[in-house]
Amino acid sequence: MAIIKNVRVFNGEVFTPVTAVEFEDGIITNMYEKCDSPDALDGNGCILAPGFVDTHIHGSFGKDVLTPGGTDFLADNLPKVGTTSYCPTNATDTLENINHFLGEVSEAKKRDHGTRVLGAHIEGPFFGLDNRGSHAIPLLKDPTMDNYKKMTGHYEDAIVRFSVAPEKEGAMELIPYLVKKGIVVSAAHTDSTAPIMEEAIAKGVTISTHTFNGFYAFHHRNECSIGVVLTDDRITCEFIPDLQHINKYAARLIMKAKGFEKTFLCSDSLEPGQMPDGDYQLAGSKVVVKDHIARLAEDGRLAGSTISILDGVRNLVFKVGIPLDKALRMGTENAANSINRLDIGRIKIGCKADFILLDDDLDLRMTVIRGKTEYTA
Numbered sequence: 439m440a441i442i443k444n445v446r447v448f449n450g451e452v453f454t455p456v457t458a459v460e461f462e463d464g465i466i467t468n469m470y471e472k473c474d475s476p477d478a479l480d481g482n483g484c485i486l487a488p489g490f491v492d493t494h495i496h497g498s499f500g501k502d503v504l505t506p507g508g509t510d511f512l513a514d515n516l517p518k519v520g521t522t523s524y525c526p527t528n529a530t531d532t533l534e535n536i537n538h539f540l541g542e543v544s545e546a547k548k549r550d551h552g553t554r555v556l557g558a559h560i561e562g563p564f565f566g567l568d569n570r571g572s573h574a575i576p577l578l579k580d581p582t583m584d585n586y587k588k589m590t591g592h593y594e595d596a597i598v599r600f601s602v603a604p605e606k607e608g609a610m611e612l613i614p615y616l617v618k619k620g621i622v623v624s625a626a627h628t629d630s631t632a633p634i635m636e637e638a639i640a641k642g643v644t645i646s647t648h649t650f651n652g653f654y655a656f657h658h659r660n661e662c663s664i665g666v667v668l669t670d671d672r673i674t675c676e677f678i679p680d681l682q683h684i685n686k687y688a689a690r691l692i693m694k695a696k697g698f699e700k701t702f703l704c705s706d707s708l709e710p711g712q713m714p715d716g717d718y719q720l721a722g723s724k725v726v727v728k729d730h731i732a733r734l735a736e737d738g739r740l741a742g743s744t745i746s747i748l749d750g751v752r753n754l755v756f757k758v759g760i761p762l763d764k765a766l767r768m769g770t771e772n773a774a775n776s777i778n779r780l781d782i783g784r785i786k787i788g789c790k791a792d793f794i795l796l797d798d799d800l801d802l803r804m805t806v807i808r809g810k811t812e813y814t815a
Contacts, residue, residue: 440809442793443473445481450488450771450784452763459486461791464808468787481795484803487766489522489792490747491773491783493599494559494647494676494704496527496720498711498746504528504535504721509542513552517805517812519712519746521705522792523554523774523782525598529721530562530573533589540593547596552812554792556779557598560589561647564612566603566629569652572734572741573627574723582608583615594619598777601626601647604638604663617642622777624676625667627652632661639672645776648706649675649692650684651740668695674776678706679750679758680743682731686758698764702772703750708732708742747773752800762800 443458447469458473459466499515501508503526516524526543528536539558546555562573564581579585581602590597600616601624602609616623625638626647635643646653646667653664667673668691675696677684683706684692693701705711710718710727717735718725720742724735732741745753747769754760754768774783782790791809794802805813 439467441473441475441478442481442486442795442806443470443475443478445484445486445795447785448485448487448763448766449786451767459785459793461809464791464810466785466787466789466791469785485796486785487794487796488770488783488785489794489805489807490520490769491523491779492516492521492705492747493525493556493773493777494527494561495521495524495707495711496529496561496742497709498705498707498713500709500713502529502709502720504531504539506542509539509546509555510549510552513546513549513555516553516746517807518802520748520794520796520802520805521553521746522794522805522807523556523779525556525559525777527559527561530565530577531721532577533563533579533585536560536563536589537591537593540590540596544593544596550808551810553807554782554790556777558596559599559601560597561601561626564602564606564609565627565652566605568629569603569627569654571627571652572720572723572725572739574721577721580607581612583612586612597621599624599645603628603630604643605630605634610637610641613638613641613643625663628663629654630663632663632666635663635666636670639666639670644672644674646673646675648683648704649677650688651678668692671700674700674702674772676702676704676776678743678745679703679753680745681753681757683740683743689754689758693760693764698767699772701768702776703747703769704773705745705747705750706742707745711744711746713744748800748802755800
């Protein structure tokens with residue numbers, strides 16, 4: 439049994455009167471408004487928040503999850519930025535390479551240290567051409583059941599979240615199949631019209647992947663899919679808070695349209711996340727990072743980001759003017775809710791003892807995962 443005391447507890451939704459949290463065997467067992475135990479760890483008045491949940495991240499610290507050992511490497515390093523649970527996310531690649539990636543994720547889910555590996559987020563290759571973003575054209579495919587089975591092989595159970603363009607051949611058959619399997623389905627990199635998106639939502643799509651990015655631009659006379667995801671209450675909108683993929687006004691629009699309950703953050707970080715400017719790669723494509731902005735070398739397209747969820751929370755609080763509790767919620771409880779994980783992303787009795795300590799400048803002081811300290815500043 440252990441206790442952290444003298445903290446300001448954010449429970450995943452709001453700041454609470456609680457000043458101490460008790461946990462045992464990796465589970466929260468009690469919470470106190472006052473605690474004088476001399477054996478408790480003193481939080482020195484810091485914010486105690488749930489650890490961040492990143493359900494969309496390709497790499498960081500110089501490694502991509504598609505490279506051998508990438509999933510374990512990120513799990514070892516993400517405690518440094520306060521991410522306590524994550525979904526390793528592939529970029530579009532060959533079906534064989536993605537299958538190998540799923541095999542690594544399947545093994546990594548068994549880890550008992552480092553950042554929790556929740557399961558894979560498949561992002562590609564089942565995407566539209568116009569809104570493909572940085573996904574490689576020669577590797578794009580239709581989401582037919584045959585292609586899906588070739589990609590997943592024996593590792594279907596490793597998948598938590600699946601991003602797909604609903605207009606692609608086979609998508610409307612695959613979506614309900616995935617939902618029946620318990621896999622959360624996102625609309626992504628899509629050239630679809632509003633009616634197609636509405637049909638996909640009726641079949642089980644519940645998330646829009648990095649909202650605005652990978653969709654046709656909104657126009658008041660065109661019935662485009664971005665209008666559907668922003669206004670349909672069945673959709674939770676994910677966005678990248680780097681203020682490069684979308685500006686602060688677009689970010690505010692998402693939050694205004696959906697409310698803070700139906701919005702969550704992702705990093706969409708690549709191999710150069712938390713690294714200096716320079717040349718990197720994404721699924722075999724060269725990526726150039728300048729001023730911490732990642733672009734494809736061949737045509738200058740924005741690739742993913744170089745931020746962490748914590749960086750994004752700081753952006754929202756200090757640059758966009760979002761209240762701290764709302765920004766934290768979108769990186770913790772809401773992100774967990776998006777993939778139906780009610781045991782993480784919150785500080786409540788019976789939930790996982792995954793915490794971060796933040797000072798008033800939102801600098802990370804400590805990361806605790808499974809009740810064990812995984813990082814201290």
